[in-house]
Amino acid sequence: METGSSVSKGVFAYKGKKKSVNPEKYFPKSETVNTWKRRLETYQSLWESVDTEIQILQSDLNTKIFDDLLKFTKTCHSRFTLSSQTGDSRTKEIPTAALVTGVNTPDHGVMFATLVTLLQERVSPLVAILQSKDCNNVKNTLSKLLGQILKNPQLFEDDEDSPEVNQKNLPISLATLADWYDDKYTLNHSSPKKRKSEEGDLVDIQILPPVIMVFEDLESFQPRVLQEFITICSNYLSQLPIVFVFGIATSVSAVHRLLPNAVSSTLCMEKFQAPPSTEYLTLLINQILMTKHCPFKLGSRVFKLLLDIFLYHDFSVLNFIKGLQFSMMDHFLSNPMSQLCCPLEELPNQTKRMNSDELELIRQLPSFMRYVESCSLERQAELLTDDAETKIEVLKLVTEIHTYREEFYPILRCLHTLVSKLPKQPLGKQLREVYATVLGWNMEENEDYQISLDLLKFMSKDELIGLLRGCGSCLGNDLPSSLKDIPVSINSLLDRFDTLHEQVEEDEEETTDSPVIQKTDLHSLKKRLQELEKKKKKLSPYEKLRTECVDYFDSLFRKYLVSPKALPLHELLYYDSASTVRSHLTASPRAAVQLALGSSHTYLRNQTESDNSGTISPDIPDVCIVYKLHMECSQLINLYDWLQAFITVKTSNDEENDDQVKNPDQVLQARFIRAVSELQFLGFVKPTKRKTDHVARLTWGGC
């Protein structure tokens, strides 16, 4: 405590003991049931499996681009030797991989971390990653580089007797690095230890590991620093096999904005385009959210919200995953019965462990109540009173949701294939859009669905056959048994389309009695044309078949693509509280400040103030009064008037306020000034020189 009571009076932070987190405390105490432990376990195992799946997905996605990049870094210096410093008088270029990563900057950290580990494992131990925030001048850049390469622990693994480099005393320059490199790799080859291990492949000895420098965020580097650094590197190219990897978020032209020709001519760039993050998201949604494996699902509103955040704000898959994790956590935290949101195998076990309190909670679920109402009276009584029966019923219903999902996703893909190429795409182009619609729709009332069906009924034969084939292929092979006959019926439809032209010819002969064209006046021609129109209502065989086909699919969709909201017990497996997610993921500081100032009772939990609208209560905090008063003013506010108004409000409950207004209390005046300066700090007013004793408003509104 002695340090705390020093001359200056400040706030001193002491590193306290690290508290171990007790998960129980996080769960709401008002719950009547004690299921938190089971929920926690279910959540942990679920998230673990989802997380591993995401990891696998991500490494798969970047495999191709990383493979190319690794190959590039490996081969670009294959002819480099330390001895060939003389001779070749031609100026060489630094091989540079321009990795165009896309604008989703939050995701890049993970991507570059993977890249660096891959480079270290497969290409060279000498990898340095440079970020613009560490590199504000050449010296810092160099010291960062040397620090990373010389201290690289991998280097000292094989020969421990090599002297530990004391970095502090080293002159920070590339010359040091070049000398070190020279020492290291000429020494290594003469040391007997090394030779033994690599005697088998003599070719390998010739290839020296390149020195790879990864610039994570090229755009943010200061141009001057980067230019000088590259010039220095190019001077050492004969002694060090340097390779650059530029992480570029926008486009390759950024390099030219940063570097003048004299510098960029020392580079030899090769461009690598990372897959766009939208592609990654599509993959993520298709393979993780839209499979039957994960019992937890996002409801339509939350799903749409997360998609919106992605598309409108940041393109960051990492944030999307965070959002998913948050929804999952909140689901298990806020829903006392969410332990039932577990894989199908564990479901009987979980239902068996339910006690009567928990069953009571289930009975209160709106979807379950609706379901009970639809049952017969006897059954209703049974379900509401008999615990054992309810358990069986719950097990049955949740299992039904699982089977519903098995059938749901193949049919959804079918729907997507049919509607994605329609003009104007009423249901959306991407699978995720269709999915978001279907999650929340009410099929009978959905106009877009009707429009899509109508449009399908206008398709030409070739288009329709193409779509049918697409449907057949997207259904795949591992269909649940209830859907096995769908590919068969699609194929039979296709066959009928193929054999259609034979029938068509027969039919056409019947309708050839076309009317002989006579000389008529306009009126009768119109009449005749109208008659013809009516006659044409008779459908051709193709049209008949087309209608039949569309009707077939319509019936399929009606059967399988029911919104999950219509299912009993959907609350247990679908998380749809968008407002919670929104308030946690999309912070809006200004709205929060305005809410706090405008209606302080929401934060102070003081219910009495909320009802007296119109007048300003003197009991609310000073700054709120001042804020409310300033809302009534125009662009410039007279401080004296404001003070008068403030005092009037403050003394409105007192008896003799006339006297108070004339001789304002000094305390009140000070409080007023403090409130105004608080308001200034919050950015609502600022002092102005346009008028004396006035302040300017900084927000819109008012009169």
Add this chain to the structure above:
Amino acid sequence: MAAMEIEEENPVKNISKKISCRNQQIKTLVSLIGQREQVAPPTLFLYGHTGTGKSLVINSLLQTRELPHVMVNCVECYNQRFMYEKILNKLQGLRSYMNDPDSYLKCDNMNDFIRMFRQVCEDRGLTKQTVYIVLDKAECLRDKEINILPAFLRLQELTHQNVCVVLMTEIVWEKFRTGTGYCEPYILNFPDYTKDEVLTILTEDRPEGCEADFYSMYLNLLLSVFHMVCRDLREIRYLASLNYDQYCQPIKTGDVLASDTRKLWKNIEPHLKKALQTVYLREVSSSQWEKAQQETEIGETPSLQGLSSRNHVELPYYSKYLLIAAYLASYNPAKTDRRFFARNSGKVDRRAKLIKKHERTSNHMLGPKQFPIDRLMAIFFSIVEGKVSPTANIFVQISSLVSLNMLGQVAGDDQIDTPKYKCLVSLEFIKSVSRTVGFDVLRYLYDFV
């Protein structure tokens, strides 16, 4: 006497053989350097554009005659101490710090440097011979401490040693004269190579197994296209190696004889014209270039993104609108905002409009102007479709646009004193961005109304 002349003649010839088209400069330098013990001029100042052979000539002269010398690139020396230590330690023959950290000399000012320099010269027995200190990119010395450049110019005088400082730079001597105490150096210019000289030099580094005539024919064709836009030897050399395989393609397949220049020209011309668009850019390596060339031959659309979609950037939806708003704020005068974005905009008097049209200069000629964040947000909320709440996510996007170099922050480091920005993207870019969101940006730009 005769023997001496031979010795003097030989290096000139040897080096001239290796380095073509620099005879005049080599001759001058050799006569200035003279014998080992002869006192050389205190400073030599070599200037000429990049790629005119300055370093090549001086390096090969010093190396072939094995004269004691130190090469330092001034870009590398971020402080003076580093430069002094580098010169001294190189001179005393210390190969690296790690080998012998004890004898590593430390020196952090000019005074010590001069003292230690004499010491080192004595230790190494170099008092008699001329020691050469070559400072490459000498223009950087101007930005360093004010005493460095004059001291180097008078190094011979200060040290009483036979030392010659060679300054190499791309700019003329007149630009160096900013302070006092300057001692005039001997100035030697390396002029740009002429077209014929470029041809001679490039012919020398033809690939193996290629006839000189054939290769120079190729270079002739290449230069006829590129010499107009690019005189940089390095760049032309790069282009020559990039396109040579393409040129030889028809000969390899046996369609054309090596002597049939007309047909070869017909074959290579379109490729060279295409390469002309990306000269200086170096966005593709030769292997990628070849791949793209082959693809175009087959008739596929060129998939080479380095050429086709250089400026294509995918942005989130609101970022696009923010960028458009920033562009409008940068190029529209603030007083016209009311007219463009207020609901019932004030009608501009027709006569006033006419007068204005003549008077005003295009804002696009003047470049982007800075604007406060409030104005940006006001424009953003009025142009964006649908209702957007001002969440933190929106503000984060502004800073991410800054980190992408699409906006530049001009003033105000924190939120409290309203930050000011500038929009840094081009009209073409903003047009393509606004096209993707279906927004007609020209209708809102003051210059185009």
